[in-house]
Amino acid sequence: MPTPVDRAVRTPVLWLYAVLTGLLAVAVTSGFRALIGAVEWLSTGHTGSLVEAARLLPPWQRALIGTVGGALAGLVLAYGNRWAARDAQGGRYTDYLAAARAGAVDLNDRSTWVRSVSALLSVGSGASIGREGPMIQLSAWLASRLARAVALSPEQRQVLLICGIACGIGSVYHAPIAGVVFVLELALGFLSAPMVAPVLMAAATAGIVNHTLIDPAPLYAMPAVPLESSNLGLALAAGLVCGGMGWLMLDWVDRLRGAFKRIDSLALRLGLGGLLAGSLSAFVPEVWGNGFSTISHLLNGQILWPWVLVILAAKFAATLFNTGSGAVGGMFTPTLFVGATTGFSLAQIAGHWLPPEAVGDPLTLAVIGMSAMLSAVTHAPLMAIVMVLEMTNQFQLTVPVMLACGVAHAISTQFGTQPMYGNPIEARH
Structure with a gap:
């Protein structure tokens, strides 16, 4: 007998919102990349590869930029977390995976903004960390905002958040299938067959837009290597x-x-x-x-x-x-x-x-x-x-x-x- 989740996800309206989530994910990840480039230019005077920018700087300046960037990122977190804590209506969860695992969609707005700005300062000043974390957080946050703004059931809202996470992963790494597997293995911890259809639609949308408008090549394009015994x-x-x-x-x-x-x-x-x-x-x-x-x-x-x-x-x-x-x-x-x-x-x-x-x-x-x-x-x-x-x-x-x-x-x-x-x-x- 179909469960409430089964019935909730088998609606064309949710599928349309899943496609929209895929489009939003590509937009926000592309925008975040552009902002990282702007911070890199402000901190180093160069754009493009951070490694190439580092090579153009004297050694002492590399150490200084990393220190100052880290301190500024810490200041943003310190004051921003206090600001976010005062927002009682902003959402309970600060982490997208915690929300998904709890079956919730109420990601904290202010916390998402604060953590994203802090990440921009760290990543743009050369920190040895990935930029995918804040990108996926922003993609999930946009999905959660969309879920709360339209007339959807609690089960449908949860599915839309899952779509946002999958699209974020797929958009960042040009790996839409991996985005779907990520949410099934790490966000949910189990295979939910009814959820697969809208998540696939969302991830496929992000993948198509990425391939068509941004870069059709694999993220790590390389010559084919042979399979040997x-x-x-x-x-x-x-x-x-x-x-x-x-x-x-x-x-x-x-x-x-x-x-x-x-x-x-x-x-x-x-x-x-x-x-x-x-x-x-x-x-x-x-x-x-x-x-x-x-x-x-x-x-x-x-x-x-x-x-x-x-x-x-x-x-x-x-x-x-x-x-x-x-x-x-x-x-x-x-x-x-x-x-x-x-x-x-x-x-x-x-x-x-x-x-x-x-x-x-x-x-x-x-x-x-x-x-x-x-x-x-x-x-x-x-x-x-x-x-x-x-x-x-x-x-x-x-x-x-x-x-x-x-x-x-x-x-x-x-x-x-x-x-x-x-x-x-x-x-x-």
Whole structure:
């Protein structure tokens, strides 16, 4: 017998609102990217890749910009959180996943604005964090505002929020299928068949607009890499290594958050995180930003092997400092960065001990490492598999990617650490 949710989602009106949500998601993510470029220009005098901007600055200025940007982002959070707390009618939830897991849609308006401005200042000044967090938050917030503004049932409003999250993910990463899997695996924690249709419509709309008006290429366009029998053995190794590194990343972020919380002032807290990460960027400019441009260069064979290890160590530490200090942003792209450089490095090291035909193309292991690391940190292997294959268009690597993600997930979950986005099942109890 159909449930209230079943009946609610099978209405053409909701499908139309789902399509509108997809359009809004593309608009808000594109607008946020433009604002990041404006903040980058104000802080560095340059636009485009943050890594290229960092290379054009003297080392001391990289450290200074990171420190000042972090302090300003902390000030916005400190005063903005007080302002948001006074808005009794603004909505209960500050996090889109918490709202989705609770079956609610009342995202706090002021908190969303405050966190978005703080993220702009951090990301635009070179913080080693992802920009996807505030983009998805804004997409979900717009969906929640739409849901509250029109005549919909509570079940339909919940579905519309889920659509907003899926569209945000799909729009940011040019991966609409991964956006759908993300909400089913991480926001809901289960497969709800009736919800799939409107979520698919919303994600497909965002994907079509992105492909037509913004960029038809995959996010990480790269030459096709071959699938070889040797990939399975190295995929197993990548899963083991990335599983351990994913656990370390989660554990150290948690420890650093506890250490930074001893500093009462948010401005000092985020400023210190910016100083530590900025100091690393004085020696390794690739530390700046979310890591997108460096991943792209690596996947197209434009970075020499010994330097990859240096970048990996510096980026790993900088991400821990910025995230641990409480900077608003995401860990998706930095996690992909760590996975890509880890997989590439593993292939290079294996090449010293194994014949070339047993190792294959190092870029193959870079792609496998991206998915394995994402699986380890999110504890969402299905999403990691689909997302990386969509982003790189390397679907021929499906089997080794599945193996690596399964192993990485198994290793990372053995130690009891909380995943990047928490546990959707526990959140419902």
